[in-house]
Amino acid sequence: MATTDKPADTEYGKEVTPSPIPPPASGGAPPPWWSVVVDSSYIDVILRGLLFAASVVAIVVIVTGDQTELVPNPLTRSVEYRKAEFNNSPAFIYFVVAFSVAGLYAIITIFALILKPNFKIKFLLYFLLWDALLLGVVASATGAAGAVGYVGLKGNDHVGWFKICNRYDKFCRHIGASLAVALFASIVVVLLIWLSSIKLHRRIPK
Amino acid sequence: MATTDKPADTEYGKEVTPSPIPPPASGGAPPPWWSVVVDSSYIDVILRGLLFAASVVAIVVIVTGDQTELVPNPLTRSVEYRKAEFNNSPAFIYFVVAFSVAGLYAIITIFALILKPNFKIKFLLYFLLWDALLLGVVASATGAAGAVGYVGLKGNDHVGWFKICNRYDKFCRHIGASLAVALFASIVVVLLIWLSSIKLHRRIPK
Numbered sequence: 500m501a502t503t504d505k506p507a508d509t510e511y512g513k514e515v516t517p518s519p520i521p522p523p524a525s526g527g528a529p530p531p532w533w534s535v536v537v538d539s540s541y542i543d544v545i546l547r548g549l550l551f552a553a554s555v556v557a558i559v560v561i562v563t564g565d566q567t568e569l570v571p572n573p574l575t576r577s578v579e580y581r582k583a584e585f586n587n588s589p590a591f592i593y594f595v596v597a598f599s600v601a602g603l604y605a606i607i608t609i610f611a612l613i614l615k616p617n618f619k620i621k622f623l624l625y626f627l628l629w630d631a632l633l634l635g636v637v638a639s640a641t642g643a644a645g646a647v648g649y650v651g652l653k654g655n656d657h658v659g660w661f662k663i664c665n666r667y668d669k670f671c672r673h674i675g676a677s678l679a680v681a682l683f684a685s686i687v688v689v690l691l692i693w694l695s696s697i698k699l700h701r702r703i704p705k
Numbered sequence: 706m707a708t709t710d711k712p713a714d715t716e717y718g719k720e721v722t723p724s725p726i727p728p729p730a731s732g733g734a735p736p737p738w739w740s741v742v743v744d745s746s747y748i749d750v751i752l753r754g755l756l757f758a759a760s761v762v763a764i765v766v767i768v769t770g771d772q773t774e775l776v777p778n779p780l781t782r783s784v785e786y787r788k789a790e791f792n793n794s795p796a797f798i799y800f801v802v803a804f805s806v807a808g809l810y811a812i813i814t815i816f817a818l819i820l821k822p823n824f825k826i827k828f829l830l831y832f833l834l835w836d837a838l839l840l841g842v843v844a845s846a847t848g849a850a851g852a853v854g855y856v857g858l859k860g861n862d863h864v865g866w867f868k869i870c871n872r873y874d875k876f877c878r879h880i881g882a883s884l885a886v887a888l889f890a891s892i893v894v895v896l897l898i899w900l901s902s903i904k905l906h907r908r909i910p911k
Binding site for chain 1: 787789793794795796826829830833834837838840841842844845846847848849850851852853855856857859861863864865866867869891895898899901902903905906908909910
C-alpha cells in the first residue's frame with residue numbers, strides 16, 4: 500500500500516501531471532455518459548482554441564472583402580468607381596474590434612490553462628465571469644453586423660435604403676461567411692460557459 | 706443543546722423558511738463584504754424582477770414609437786404621408802421577440818424560485834445554463850436594433866442610406882430609449898450569470 504500511496508510522478512513529473520482538481524463526488528450511481536467529456540481537462544483548451552481560430556477567420560474574411568465597382572451617381576448623372584469595405588460601417592468596425600478582443604482573450608486563457616494547471620479550480624470561476632462578459636460583446640457584435648448585412652442584402656423599402664449586394668457580390672459573400680463563423684464563435688462561448696458551470700456544479704458535495 | 710438542535714420552525718413554518726442550501730465552507734477567514742449580497746436568497750428574485758420590468762418597458766417603448774410624417778417622394782415629385790413603425794425593420798422585430806422571450810423567462814424563473822425554494826441548488830445550475838443562452842439572444846437583439854438605429858440616426862454616405870431621425874424624431878427617441886433599457890437588461894443578465902457562478906463556487910469545499 501505504501502508504494503502506491505507515494506506519488507509516482509516525482510521521476511517523470513513532466514509526463515504525468517498531477518490533477519489539482521479532486522474527482523467529483525459521484526456517490527454510488529455510475530457517472531453519466533457525458534462525464535467523460537466534462538471531466539476532461541483538454542476540452543476547455545480545445546474549445547478556446549476553436550474560439551481563437553473562429554475569431555481570426557471571421558476577422559480575416561471580413562477585412563479581405565473590399566470590392567471596387569462602377570456605380571451610377573444620381574447627382575452627377577455619371578458612373579464612378581466606388582469601393583465597399585468593412586470600415587464604411589460602424590457596425591462592421593465594432594464586429595472586427597469585438598472578435599479581436601475574443602481572439603486575444605482566447606490566446607491568454609489557453610496560455611493560462613497550459614502554464615498554470617494548478618490554478619484550474621480558481622480559473623473555473625474567473626473564466627466563467629469573463630466568458631459571460633465576452634458572450635455579451637461577441638453576441639452583440641454578431642447581431643449588429645448581421646442587422647447591417649441584412650439591410651445590405653435586402654434593402655429597406657420603407658425608409659428608402661437600397662440593397663447593395665446585387666452590385667457588391669464579393670463583399671457581401673465575405674460578410675455572410677464572416678457572420679456564419681461569428682455565429683459559430685458565439686456558440687463556442689456559450690458552450691464554454693456551460694462547461695464551466697457543469698464543472699463547478701460537479702465539485703459540490705451532494 | 707437538544708432544544709436548539711430541534712428545528713424551531715415547525716410552528717411558524719410559514720414565517721421562517723428553512724434554508725435548503727448549506728452555508729458555504731468559509732474556513733477560518735472572515736467572509737468578504739460582498740458575501741451578504743451573494744448569499745441573500747432575495748437578490749436573484751430582485752434581479753429577475755428587474756429583467757422582467759426592463760423587458761416590458763423596452764417592448765412597450767419601441768412598440769408605441771410609431772410616427773406618421775409628410776415625406777417628399779422623389780419618384781412622383783410630391784409629398785405623401787409615411788408611417789415609421791418598429792415592424793418596418795426585421796432587426797426591430799427580432800428585438801421585440803427577444804425581449805418577449807426574456808420577459809416570459811424572467812416571470813417563469815421568479816415563480817420557480819418562489820414556489821419551489823427546496824430546488825434552489827439544482828436551479829442554480831439550470832438557471833445558469835439558460836441564462837447564458839438568454840444572454841446570447843438579448844445581447845444580439847440589442848446589437849441588431851442598435852446597428853439599425855445608428856444607421857437611422859447618422860445614415861451611411863458610402864452606400865447612400867439616408868438618415869431618417871431628422872424627420873421621425875419621436876420614433877427615434879423611442880428607439881433610443883428602448884435601446885438604453887435593453888442595454889440595462891443585458892447587464893442584468895450578465896449579473897445573474899455572475900451571481901449564480903459565485904454562488905456555485907462558494908459551495909465547493911476548499
